[in-house]
Amino acid sequence: MSESRRRALKVRDKKWVNKVAEYISQKRITPNQISITSVFFALLAGACLLRFGVNQNLWLLVMAAVFVQFRLLCNLFDGLVAVEGGKSTPSGELFNDVPDRLADVMIIVPLGYVVNGFDYAIELGWLVGVLAVMTAYVRTLAVSMGSPTSYIGPMAKQHRMALVTFGCLLAALEFWVRGSYLSFYVVLWVLLLGTLITVYRRLRLAHAYLEKNHD
Numbered sequence: 001m002s003e004s005r006r007r008a009l010k011v012r013d014k015k016w017v018n019k020v021a022e023y024i025s026q027k028r029i030t031p032n033q034i035s036i037t038s039v040f041f042a043l044l045a046g047a048c049l050l051r052f053g054v055n056q057n058l059w060l061l062v063m064a065a066v067f068v069q070f071r072l073l074c075n076l077f078d079g080l081v082a083v084e085g086g087k088s089t090p091s092g093e094l095f096n097d098v099p100d101r102l103a104d105v106m107i108i109v110p111l112g113y114v115v116n117g118f119d120y121a122i123e124l125g126w127l128v129g130v131l132a133v134m135t136a137y138v139r140t141l142a143v144s145m146g147s148p149t150s151y152i153g154p155m156a157k158q159h160r161m162a163l164v165t166f167g168c169l170l171a172a173l174e175f176w177v178r179g180s181y182l183s184f185y186v187v188l189w190v191l192l193l194g195t196l197i198t199v200y201r202r203l204r205l206a207h208a209y210l211e212k213n214h215d
Contacts, residue, residue, distance in 0.1 A: 018084070021077055025085030031078040032095040038074035041067045042103030049110035049168075058172045065168035068161050071103055075157070097136065100157065104132040107164060108191065115185045124188045131195035132160060138199055142206035146213070152201050155194030163187055163194075 024034070045067035052060040078096065082088040089095075112125020135156065143149050153159050167187035175181050 017076065017080070021080035021084060024077060025081050025087065029081070030089070031082035031085075031087050031092060032089065034074050034078040034081060035095040035099045038071045038078070039099045039102050039106070041070040041074060042106040045071065046106040046110040049107075049114050053110075053114045053116070056175065058175050061168045061172040061175070065165045065172075068107060068165050068168070071107070072158065072161050075100065097140065101133050101136060104136075104157070104160070105129040108132055108160070111164070111167075111184055111188055111191075115181060115188070118182075118185045121185060121188065124192060128188060128191045128195060131192070131199060132157075135195060135198050135202065138202045138206065142202065142210075145206070145210060147206040147209045150202055150205050152205065153194070153198055155191065155198045159194065160191060163191060 045064045048060040048064035048067065051057075052064070082092055082096075109125045109129040111128075112122040115121040139150055155163075164187065167183055171181040171183040171187075174183050
């Protein structure tokens with residue numbers, strides 16, 4: 001992945017992050033393998049959510065939150081190992097983007113099945129999953145047309161996953177105290193609104209840039 005197209009993350013400046021990245025870079029581990037591993041953690045997170053919908057064990061929500069964070073760590077370290085570790089490959093962009101799109105759907109769509117007792121919950125989960133993919137599609141399409149890379153939110157990947165993680169922990173607390181999990185339904189609506197705004201803002205920025213710089 002080129003430096004100019006990387007998502008700006010302050011966590012990259014943390015000493016422990018760079019030490020871990022340096023350690024991984026010294027092993028026979030490629031950035032592409034790390035990217036694929038992120039899908040595995042997303043699958044585990046989604047499986048925990050779906051299982052919670054069956055037996056309502058609140059620890060499954062805690063585990064889902066942990067697996068979501070592991071997915072994000074994979075997304076962090078694949079870029080660091082590729083760029084700082086000097087292990088980037090010509091196909092790196094494919095492995096950087098495609099697993100992310102799968103991971104988004106695997107994590108977000110199950111939310112709708114957890115709260116399928118609420119109106120249009122399953123449809124909401126699928127709609128948000130599609131919109132999450134659209135945020136990346138618009139960004140990638142804009143770049144292919146000559147527009148600068150934009151990770152503008154309010155519901156970029158890290159924001160979506162932060163909200164899902166918070167939703168899992170809040171729902172676990174709510175279920176423990178009240179035996180309900182309305183939190184997830186609220187999270188779905190916030191994700192829907194946020195991703196819609198994100199898609200619109202990225203489209204508007206790309207449109208403005210391309211029109212202004214048209215020869």
